[in-house]
Amino acid sequence: MGAKSVGPLQYASRMEPQVCVCTNEAQNGLQKFRVLRSGSQIPEEVGPCEAALRRRKGLTRIPEPEPFSASPNPLNWFGILVPHSLRQAQASFQEGLQLAVDMASLQIQINWGQSQLRGLQEKLKQLGLGAA
Amino acid sequence: MLGSAELSFNVDHGYLEGLVRGCKAGLLTQQDYLNLVQCETLEDLKVHLQTTDYGNFLADQTNPLTVSKIDMEMRKKLCGEFEYFRNHSLEPLSTFFTYMTCGYMIDNVVLLLSGALQKKSVRDLLGRCHPLGRFSEMEAVNIAETPSDLFHAVLVETPLAPFFQDCMSENTLDELNIEVLRNKLYKSYLEAFHNFCKDHGDVTAEVMCPILEFEADRRAFIITLNSFGTELSRDAREALYPTCGRLGPEGLRLLAQAEDFEQMKRVADHYEVYKPLLEAVGDGSAGKSLEDVFYEQEVKMNVLAFSRQFHCGVFYAYTKLREQEMRNVVWIAECISQRHRTKINSYIPIL
Numbered sequence: 001m002g003a004k005s006v007g008p009l010q011y012a013s014r015m016e017p018q019v020c021v022c023t024n025e026a027q028n029g030l031q032k033f034r035v036l037r038s039g040s041q042i043p044e045e046v047g048p049c050e051a052a053l054r055r056r057k058g059l060t061r062i063p064e065p066e067p068f069s070a071s072p073n074p075l076n077w078f079g080i081l082v083p084h085s086l087r088q089a090q091a092s093f094q095e096g097l098q099l100a101v102d103m104a105s106l107q108i109q110i111n112w113g114q115s116q117l118r119g120l121q122e123k124l125k126q127l128g129l130g131a132a
Numbered sequence: 133m134l135g136s137a138e139l140s141f142n143v144d145h146g147y148l149e150g151l152v153r154g155c156k157a158g159l160l161t162q163q164d165y166l167n168l169v170q171c172e173t174l175e176d177l178k179v180h181l182q183t184t185d186y187g188n189f190l191a192d193q194t195n196p197l198t199v200s201k202i203d204m205e206m207r208k209k210l211c212g213e214f215e216y217f218r219n220h221s222l223e224p225l226s227t228f229f230t231y232m233t234c235g236y237m238i239d240n241v242v243l244l245l246s247g248a249l250q251k252k253s254v255r256d257l258l259g260r261c262h263p264l265g266r267f268s269e270m271e272a273v274n275i276a277e278t279p280s281d282l283f284h285a286v287l288v289e290t291p292l293a294p295f296f297q298d299c300m301s302e303n304t305l306d307e308l309n310i311e312v313l314r315n316k317l318y319k320s321y322l323e324a325f326h327n328f329c330k331d332h333g334d335v336t337a338e339v340m341c342p343i344l345e346f347e348a349d350r351r352a353f354i355i356t357l358n359s360f361g362t363e364l365s366r367d368a369r370e371a372l373y374p375t376c377g378r379l380g381p382e383g384l385r386l387l388a389q390a391e392d393f394e395q396m397k398r399v400a401d402h403y404e405v406y407k408p409l410l411e412a413v414g415d416g417s418a419g420k421s422l423e424d425v426f427y428e429q430e431v432k433m434n435v436l437a438f439s440r441q442f443h444c445g446v447f448y449a450y451t452k453l454r455e456q457e458m459r460n461v462v463w464i465a466e467c468i469s470q471r472h473r474t475k476i477n478s479y480i481p482i483l
Contacts, residue, residue, distance in 0.1 A: 079246070080311040081358035085421060 018074065021101055031108055033101045137334045141442035144222045149441070152450050155213060156438060158185030160457055161483050168464050169476050174199070177465055199465045206458045210451070211263045217447060224332060228444045230291050231325045232451065236265025237292055238321060241273055242314040245282075245305055248274035267291075278305065279313060295320035298371075308363070315355065315372040322348055326376040332444075339437050339445035346433060348377030349406065350426045356387050356396055357422055378403060420478075427480050431456055435482065453482055 019037050026032045075082055075090055141149075160168075164184055171177045174197045178190045189205050190197065218229045240261040247257040254274055261270065269286050276282035282305075283296045299316045322344060329340040352373040359369050370388035373379075379387065386399045400406040409425050430452065437449035460479035467476040 077250070079314075080308050080362050080364055081315070081355060083423070084357055087361070 015074075019097065030112055031105075033104045033108075035098055035101050137336075137442040145225050145444070148217055148220060148225070149446060152217065152446050153438070155185075156446075156450050156453070159453060159482055160184055160461075162481055165460070165464075165479065165481065168461065171464075171468055174202070174465060174469055177202070177461075177468065181461075199462060199469055202465055203458065203462050206461065207263065210454045210458070214264060214451060225444055225447070227328070228336075229447070231321075231328060232448060233264050234291055234295075234321050234325075235318070236262040237267055237290065238265070238295075238314060238317045240265040240267075240270060241282075241287070241292070241317075242310055244270065244273040245276070245310050245313075249306070249310070276305070279309075292317065292321075294324065312364075312368065312372065315351075318351070319372060319374040322351070322374045323376045335440055335443035336445055339440055339443050340448065343430075343433050343437070343445065343448070345377045346405075346429065348374035349379050350430075352377065352379060352384060352387055353396065353400075353406075353410075353422065354426070356390055357393065360392060378405065424478070424480070427456065427459075431480055431482055456480060456482060 019035055021033055022036050023031045023033055075087065078086065164180070167180045168177060171180060178197060181190070182188055186206070186209065189209055190202065193201050193205065214229075218226065221229055243261060244254075244257050247254075254271055257274075258270065267290050269290060272286045273282065276286060279296070279299050283293070283299075287293055287296065295317045298320065299313050305313070326341060326344045326348070329337050329344065355369060355372055366388050370384060373384045373387070375381070375384065383399060383402065386402075387396065390396045390399060397410045400410040409429060410422070412420060412425050413422050414420050434449035434452050437443075437445045460482075463479050464476060467473050
């Protein structure tokens with residue numbers, strides 16, 4: 001028990017993620033990130049996907065049947081009575097995950113806004129030069 | 133024989149007691165910790181440790197220096213000292229040393245079993261086992277499927293055999309059952325150790341019994357805290373509490389009913405030793421955790437063990453103080469190597 005009983009020997013070298021991030025394109029052509037739990041499926045999406053861009057069409061693809069209904073909590077790799085600090089760390093990470101994904105989406109919008117601004121400034125400069 | 137420790141202890145164990153007191157004088161002092169905390173890199177840490185009792189213990193480590201190498205070398209040094217004491221000891225001190233190693237053996241057995249569950253190779257796992265808990269049947273542990281297999285095939289010749297009485301009922305060794313097995317073995321071990329010290333009588337009993345009672349109660353509190361929100365039922369939890377502590381059957385029954393930290397605190401309020409400890413726990417990530425508070429209390433009791441003479445408890449206390457020192461140095465080294473120095477002073481001072 002205690003911190004010394006938690007170590008890299010307790011998890012397998014191959015792990016299945018519990019949560020994936022997937023992207024889709026919103027109406028204005030920008031990418032948007034979303035957190036998707038593996039095991040829960042939204043009808044329009046196909047389940048865990050890579051970060052490649054996917055166009056949302058009207059048709060839905062049939063999701064593959066999941067072999068297990070609930071993915072096991074990774075905290076159980078370290079035994080049942082894990083140190084309290086590990087549990088708190090898992091809870092904080094889960095809270096931080098959604099924030100990180102929202103930040104990435106906002107970052108894309110900021111970058112787009114900045115490139116628009118630069119484009120308009122260029123145009124303004126050219127119009128100014130053309131008028132002079 | 134009451135009061136005969138002064139007459140007979142030194143005949144068999146005087147040399148070793150002198151040796152362990154000398155080793156205890158080599159523990160890191162407050163000044164050493166102040167120097168270590170100001171180091172910028174792990175190389176600085178190594179240079180500062182050369183001026184202490186550790187000397188050139190990292191001399192044949194290749195670059196780059198990592199925290200796990202420092203930890204491994206410190207542990208090697210402690211094990212060298214422990215083995216020296218053990219090889220030179222006579223009865224009843226040698227049985228005392230055997231009892232001390234049983235705790236580490238239990239940890240090793242559980243490590244091997246859970247590693248087998250994750251399909252890790254036996255070689256990796258053996259490298260990670262605690263050297264003080266080494267026994268010759270270790271490689272065969274991972275073939276066991278059930279606790280009775282484990283007992284009959286592997287552990288029947290080891291000192292762990294008498295602790296298996298309550299553990300034979302579980303069927304397979306999955307994650308929940310391995311944890312339950314670990315705690316039940318440790319409970320039997322602690323109670324057997326406590327009885328051994330009590331039967332020995334004399335100064336050893338006066339010093340070791342309070343330490344072991346505190347250890348039993350501490351395990352009860354920590355098991356309770358860690359089991360909040362898990363699938364461990366209250367009765368299963370109560371079966372894991374060692375009974376040789378101050379909490380007694382009444383306190384353990386109250387603790388088994390606790391569902392959150394506040395209720396646990398109310399149980400501790402009945403005991404004047406544990407009330408201030410649970411009140412010193414800060415909430416969240418700021419302030420001390422329950423484990424830190426218990427470590428501090430353990431250090432206090434172990435330092436006090438050296439104020440009496442002619443007893444076996446000095447060996448136990450020295451080993452535990454060295455382990456705390458190792459935890460402190462590893463904490464400081466991790467803070468330095470990760471460049472996250474805000475909590476670098478949260479080590480537990482010993483002397």
